[in-house]
Amino acid sequence: MGAASFSLNARDGKARCGVISTPRGDIRTPAFMPVGTAATVKGMLPENVRATGADVLLGNTYHLMLRPGAERVAQLGGLHKFMNWQRPILTDSGGFQVMSLASLRKLTEKGVTFRSHIDGMKYDLTPERSMEIQRLLGSDIVMAFDECPALPADRTRLNESMQLSMRWAKRSREAFGDRPGHMLFGIQQGGLEQDLREESAKALTEIGFDGYAVGGLAVGEGQEAMFGCLDFAPDQLPEDKPRYLMGVGKPADIVGAVARGIDMMDCVLPSRSGRTGQAWTRRGQVNLRNARHADDPRPLDEHCSCPCCQSYSRAYLHHVTRSKEMIAGTLLTWHNLHYYQELMAGMRAAISEGRFASFQTDFEAEFGSGDIELL
Ligand SMILES: [Zn+2]
Numbered sequence: 321m322g323a324a325s326f327s328l329n330a331r332d333g334k335a336r337c338g339v340i341s342t343p344r345g346d347i348r349t350p351a352f353m354p355v356g357t358a359a360t361v362k363g364m365l366p367e368n369v370r371a372t373g374a375d376v377l378l379g380n381t382y383h384l385m386l387r388p389g390a391e392r393v394a395q396l397g398g399l400h401k402f403m404n405w406q407r408p409i410l411t412d413s414g415g416f417q418v419m420s421l422a423s424l425r426k427l428t429e430k431g432v433t434f435r436s437h438i439d440g441m442k443y444d445l446t447p448e449r450s451m452e453i454q455r456l457l458g459s460d461i462v463m464a465f466d467e468c469p470a471l472p473a474d475r476t477r478l479n480e481s482m483q484l485s486m487r488w489a490k491r492s493r494e495a496f497g498d499r500p501g502h503m504l505f506g507i508q509q510g511g512l513e514q515d516l517r518e519e520s521a522k523a524l525t526e527i528g529f530d531g532y533a534v535g536g537l538a539v540g541e542g543q544e545a546m547f548g549c550l551d552f553a554p555d556q557l558p559e560d561k562p563r564y565l566m567g568v569g570k571p572a573d574i575v576g577a578v579a580r581g582i583d584m585m586d587c588v589l590p591s592r593s594g595r596t597g598q599a600w601t602r603r604g605q606v607n608l609r610n611a612r613h614a615d616d617p618r619p620l621d622e623h624c625s626c627p628c629c630q631s632y633s634r635a636y637l638h639h640v641t642r643s644k645e646m647i648a649g650t651l652l653t654w655h656n657l658h659y660y661q662e663l664m665a666g667m668r669a670a671i672s673e674g675r676f677a678s679f680q681t682d683f684e685a686e687f688g689s690g691d692i693e694l695l
Contacts, residue, residue, distance in 0.1 A: 324503045326562050330672045334581040337671040342460050345407045345500040350578045352664045353586035358404040360381045362591055363649040366405040373661030376408040378586045381453055382417035386436045390456040398458030410461035413450045419441040447491035464492035471541045478511040485509045486523040495529050503530035512549050521556035523584045531562040538567040547576050554581035575683055576669050590660050594653030597641040599620045606691050613638035626658035
């Protein structure tokens with residue numbers, strides 16, 4: 321396997337445009353990663369996810385270790401083969417979802433013990449085990465094992481949690497070892513506190529990672545607080561490595577994060593929204609359950625080239641959503657993922673051409689303009 325690397329091609333203000341090269345293909349940045357929680361982006365075939373423009377998917381270590389199990393996936397040839405996605409996969413460390421989903425969690429210096437939310441079975445997750453699971457899955461971009469406290473949290477708690485995550489980052493680095501073609505990302509913590517974030521960034525940089533995530537955001541602090549933190553957090557991380565904002569977000573969060581120097585993001589929002597009748601368009605959020613669409617023969621977005629907008633009316637989308645037909649989730653997820661990837665492509669072009677500020681202004685004006693007028 322060849323090496324994996326990152327190169328920056330253009331900068332415009334703090335916004336950056338580049339490429340992460342891996343043996344499984346290039347990831348154009350800024351990149352949005354659709355979430356394939358349980359080895360599938362729900363309701364979509366992998367080739368259709370690729371057709372929306374996705375270069376990389378995210379897989380969840382917590383879900384996959386419980387079911388079907390990392391050893392089983394490895395025996396079946398790895399996650400890429402198992403789920404029929406040959407391009408890059410990033411896996412999270414499992415830490416965040418243990419904290420949010422598992423029961424009877426016990427946190428020690430060694431790691432976390434918990435009971436599965438599926439069948440109550442007991443598991444251990446440590447930095448070493450997380451690295452092993454992500455290796456068994458065959459992940460191209462592996463995340464260090466960390467602890468992410470819910471916000472708001474007091475400074476003492478944030479500091480202790482950050483220090484623990486830095487010790488776990490070092491153990492993750494040692495357990496990961498030397499794996500050409502694969503990348504290991506460290507995760508900055510420290511809540512909204514600038515000095516704790518700085519200390520975390522220094523500790524991670526000293527250990528040395530292939531990329532750095534801004535962790536511990538998008539956990540309920542709100543957009544203003546998140547942007548406040550992103551005004552300094554990405555600047556504390558090495559310039560020549562990719563910067564990943566975990567679990568973000570709505571289209572406006574994504575544009576604001578890219579403006580502040582973020583290169584990668586992931587979120588369940590486009591796929592989860594698609595399964596609940598919600599669409600994201602250039603003119604904001606549209607609820608297909610709303611009766612106003614019942615007689616509307618127009619597409620969701622007449623300028624969108626996705627299969628949903630090319631071949632189906634709002635009236636049909638309203639009908640299949642209200643009737644809970646499976647195709648409703650597929651069509652709306654397809655459109656949403658397509659919209660997100662178009663947004664990323666638009667930002668990459670704007671950064672390359674040195675017009676990101678006007679792109680951002682136009683995006684905000686159009687996104688805030690509301691859905692098309694009733695017929
Ligand atoms: Zn569309």
